[in-house]
Amino acid sequence: MGTFSFWHWLIVLLVILIIFGAGKLPRVAGDLASGIKNFRKGMKEDTDEKPANPPVIDQQQTPTGGAASTSAPADKAQSH
Structure with missing residues (x-):
């Protein structure tokens, strides 16, 4: 049962x-x-x-304002 004989390959x-x-x-x-x-x-x-020149990433990113700027609109929405 190990290898296929010539007859097996012929039938295939x-x-x-x-x-x-x-x-x-x-x-x-x-x-x-x-x-x-x-x-x-x-x-x-x-x-x-x-790419010949990899894209340059700007190292001077401005802060987004943190939690103070996002909490103000949420407070207005909850108070109404």
């Missing part, structure tokens, strides 16, 4: 030929190959397109 190949047909197998293989090529091309383009 026969079933595949029956399901897909002999004419469709080259087309399926070609579609698979073109899909792999497009995937590799896309991966290569992603690694090639690194």
Whole structure:
């Protein structure tokens, strides 16, 4: 029960030929190959397109006002 014999592989190949047909197998293989090529091309383009200058983050951020500015409107809403 360990490995498959020649007859097992022959039966598997026969079933595949029956399901897909002999004419469709080259087309399926070609579609698979073109899909792999497009995937590799896309991966290569992603690694090639690194930004030359990373975006600069502004270090001088203004404070938002904290709790004092947010509590005033909430107090007005609760009092009505």
